[in-house]
Amino acid sequence: MRRHLALILALAAKDWQLFLADRRAAVLCFAVPIVLASGFGIVFHKTAGSSDGPKLQLLVVVEEDTPFTRRVVDDLLASPRVEAEVVTAAEAERRVADRRPGVAVVFPAGFDKLTEWTPGKAVAHRPKLRILHSPLSEGEGQWAEGVASEVVVRRLARDRLTPWVGGDGAVSLPFAVETKPAGGPGDGFNSYSHSFSGMTLQYLLFWGMESGLLLLRERQRSLWARLRAAPVPLRDVLLGKALSTAAIALLQVVVTFGFGHLVFGVTLTGSVAGFVLIALGISALAASTGLLVAAVGGTEARARSVCILAILGVSMLGGLWLPSFVLPGWARDVALSLPTTWAMHGLDGVTWQGRGFLDTLPNAAVISGFAAVFLAVAVAKLVTSEARRRRGLV
């Protein structure tokens, strides 16, 4: 046992030396996730409680010049939720097709017939409010529909109620709306927490892939013959590789989150022990992913292509780039079967959702389970493949 441990440590130490031998590459290995996380954080930055929410850019087309429609358009242009611009119908169609912006609200001729509406009476001909949107901007179209409908109803209500309430007919909602972030202490959140968690996780998977490709390359060189002629069981070689990969991955987690804390105020509002547990889990996941790549990858070029596709796929579905609520329901269901989803939830939980140690245990267990399965499959496959190679069957 002691001899095996010494061998595994010697093999891992060698990989560490190789990693540090190219210092610029080593620095880049830490810098790239930091740059990616910072970039994503800056793009999506929004502090908790900020009233400066996102504004919808839209075009407005007015096909009639009536007092009611004019007032509605003025209200829409003044809305704090949109950045609207009045254009002609032809220009709107051209710009929407180019997604500059992707949505337009059209007030067609006859829209002011709405003023004839009386509560409780059926309307024979209901005027239409048209929403034009690019096929790629369906969400923005729905957003525009909501904002425009609110403006029209408010204006209609104001005009209708003026004779009853007097004054300028100002009508306000008879209830207040309070917006509050849920799922954690609101003052602990900033968008960098999510981006640093997501990008760190994604880069760890890429690091695991690189480590696996390195092993594939090593197996093609004469070094492998020397290694296999030495009194070293293959399992020790593989565990040494896994240990070195996991250790470097753990260091990447520490450095990336350390930078996020110092520069962007990323904090651990939840359990520190839970964070350590999740960090160990995702480091092990990176290492076992690397071995799996080496085991089933075939050639280096093939393994790299498949791996990049897989990593980008599980990153997107796992919510590493953007929160997973933007995904359709079926994709969110599929994502539950991915380790990245559980890892991301775990990291979100301890960074800004204030979850305790016990709450992180299910996530840590799932991540570790995936890592253990990957490791077992990889070792079994590599041991079998090496035995076949030794017998001249490969």
Added chain:
Amino acid sequence: MTAAAALELDNIRVRYGSHLAVDGVTLRVGRGEIVGLLGPNGSGKSSTLAAAAGVIEPVAGTVSVDGIRRTADPCGFAKRIGLVPQEPALYDELSAESNLVFFGRLYGLGGPDLRKKVDLALTRVRLIDRADDRVSTFSGGMKQRLNLACALLHGPLVLLLDEPTAALDPASRDALFADLHDLRDAGHAILLSTHHLDEAESGCDRIAVLEAGKLVASGKPHDLIRRQPGNRAVLYAHLREALPRFFVRGLQQRADDGVEIEIVGRRLRLSANSHESLGRALAMVLADGIVLDAFRTPPGRLDCLLRGVPVEPDATEPVAPPRR
């Protein structure tokens, strides 16, 4: 054979899929002996060495080192073997010392003992003053010396070298053989592969000739030479620059009948039926602007062995029976 057998290959067969690479080779290497495996490309030299090192498992036959079979004691077997692959098996990014320390640890060495052995190995291969330099900064000869040092670090009884001089210039090759002779004198059993006859003639105590995976002859170089029915004129040279393959093919196509031109890396072997033919072939090579840094023309009678001239097997060396 004058010494006790350190390495024994007994009727081994190595197969890659349906291809039989080594077919019933039986060979013994004694302590304090250098045996050269001689044969053209694809004759089974590297496969024989791989089987001897335990990297490849023979489908039949046995390999034992100092009486130990790999299947019985893999660790004891491996510790008695030092493998020197053809391409230097080194980590270019690490220093010479780090490479040695790493490979030493794989063999269970550590602490002051490892430090002492690393210094000794570096001194032996004359790299002690470059111990801290990265291997990527070394010349081909230095890499090959370090390659040898890595295999020697744990004090193996048997040294296996696969084409150790393939990428070396004449001076480095001579230096390597001087090292190998020292190791032989220190009691190591050495089995090396080569397809350079001059090396086999001058550097090895015994030669085993492989052809299509079979051992076709073995014995001391002068015994094999004595048995050859005729001479061929041979010239070995070291080229100043390696040549592209199409250029080599062009030379081979233009050569007279009976002339062989073989170029491996920067090593050239010209072989012909007569000195006149050899002279014409040499003139053709030089006329193409190829510069020779050094050359020599040994007796070359072993060349017959590589050209299919039948020879009688050495009576002292058991040779595998013909197989279907």
